[in-house]
Amino acid sequence: MRAEEKTKTKIVRISIVGFGHVGSGVAEVVMRKHDEILRKHGLDLQIVGIADLKGTIIDEAGLSGDEIVRFRAGRALKTEVDVDVDMSSLELIREIEHEVMVEATPTNVTNGEPGLTHIITALKSDRHVVTSNKGPLALEYRKLMELAERKGREIRFEATVGGAMPLISLIRENLAGNGIISIKGILNGTCNYILTRMTNENLPYEHVLREAQEIGIAETDPSKDVKGIDTAVKLVILANSVFGMDATYRDVKVRGITEITPDALKLAKDAGYAIKLIGDVDIDGQLEVTPRLVPVSDPLNVGGTLNVATIRTDLAGDITVIGKGAGSIEAASAILSDIIAIYS
């Protein structure tokens, strides 16, 4: 909205570390949206390096779509660009000049690696960090924020909670001035899908889980989702980032959905309720993941794989936001918005 936003152009060089669904989604949307973002935000986004288990591809002038597609397909070993199968992700982060490192390796909630080292290295190398990786933030939130502050760099992580559903920056920016009393919601689309199907079709848990696994909504080992662990990790990130707590996974009371029966869902439905796996964090430091009765007319009662969160505030009242919690383009959308926000 400021005049200068439209007139100045800034080159923003980006590295992507971790090139699975999310990382390649980021490359795709950065390519697809390049001209639009240049026009609207004055940012000339260039991907200068990608690192993955299969090696590293770099081009300080910006990789082309072709090069990225060939790398993705694992046939990048012979191209005209600087390809270095021996260059590690850390060397890419440290040695190639760029402004923003996108960390998109898988979440590891035991020790946060390799994401944690990637993020620390990037901040120490004066890069901003945008990540979809929950592990480092759930384990070392305060340490990472202090490092970012010391280096005058930003670390943004909208994609870690609720995928494309805006939540963290919504609270920080759009609800600035509001005190946040609590956040309560469905933060795991797999559990929501399973409970919705069980309710609508009157089917047992194991049956719906198998079905969800077949269509790719649940993983082969579904325990992180169905036991509430994924929801708990997201709650920890909200507790630390929104409420300024110093919480870890161990502070969350967690119960999953594995023991919910079709009978329980039917009883609830007849009484005007749905059963949903709700994550709940409040200003008093309560952190809980547990199946709860939600009135069918409540904004929290959304079906399918949707995510939802109700933010209770002291001025604006209750604000509810609903969106897709997963998907590679959806996560990439959140990462792209974070990159743009760094320069807004």
Add this chain to the structure above:
Amino acid sequence: MRAEEKTKTKIVRISIVGFGHVGSGVAEVVMRKHDEILRKHGLDLQIVGIADLKGTIIDEAGLSGDEIVRFRAGRALKTEVDVDVDMSSLELIREIEHEVMVEATPTNVTNGEPGLTHIITALKSDRHVVTSNKGPLALEYRKLMELAERKGREIRFEATVGGAMPLISLIRENLAGNGIISIKGILNGTCNYILTRMTNENLPYEHVLREAQEIGIAETDPSKDVKGIDTAVKLVILANSVFGMDATYRDVKVRGITEITPDALKLAKDAGYAIKLIGDVDIDGQLEVTPRLVPVSDPLNVGGTLNVATIRTDLAGDITVIGKGAGSIEAASAILSDIIAIYS
């Protein structure tokens, strides 16, 4: 999130022009939240002047809560501060040094006055503008934006659409990078209240309208709300600000709720639908306000006085946001967030 945000303090002097529900709500929240905003955002918000039909009160060092309360009560003629019953709102805007003018006079969609002149005068005097007044934006959007750009000042107006429900800045900031395909929603809480009551209690329109008037949810002359005019004006603001159109009220196809019968609502309900007054704007320039069938399980199906909007995007999919559309503190919350956003 940046280090410097917490360490630098900036004095932001504010004038409030129009001191009804919204304007006095702004004064209340600025006072109540002063210390918190100073701590969190490094902004020292000071109200240096208030203008209303009953006169103008100014204190370049910042008005106290007492002074504001006495002005509100109409007993401001004799206080120790500079009170000038002859100083006009335009003199306050032009002559008293301040950074942000909050325009909170009532909406006038015929010629936008007096808000339009207030806003133009403020921009010409190098003030940022934050407003809850729909008239000037619905009538002269482009002219105002061009003036703001020329002066290097911002004009923000989150409170004009959806009250406390974040929508305009949500799209601009949190969904930056996304192309917006359409916005569809319930943007008028009075109509939503009337239709919800008619459905739940099987009561005729006139009965529920009278009831709504008695409890202050509908105005004595309810035509702006029930005929869809208020929704249409909000749609015009969205069309211009989000989709870059140059629309006016005359471009909107409008039908209100006055002809909806309890029978129609019951038929819809039995078929699994609710009837809601939906405003709809899309990238092709369609602007329409009309009662529509909404599946009961759709996120748009919210009851009571709530507002809701579903934003269809090209990357993030559908994002829905639900919140309170009206209320003096809720509107003030949106204005406060806008003021903070100018300095973020």
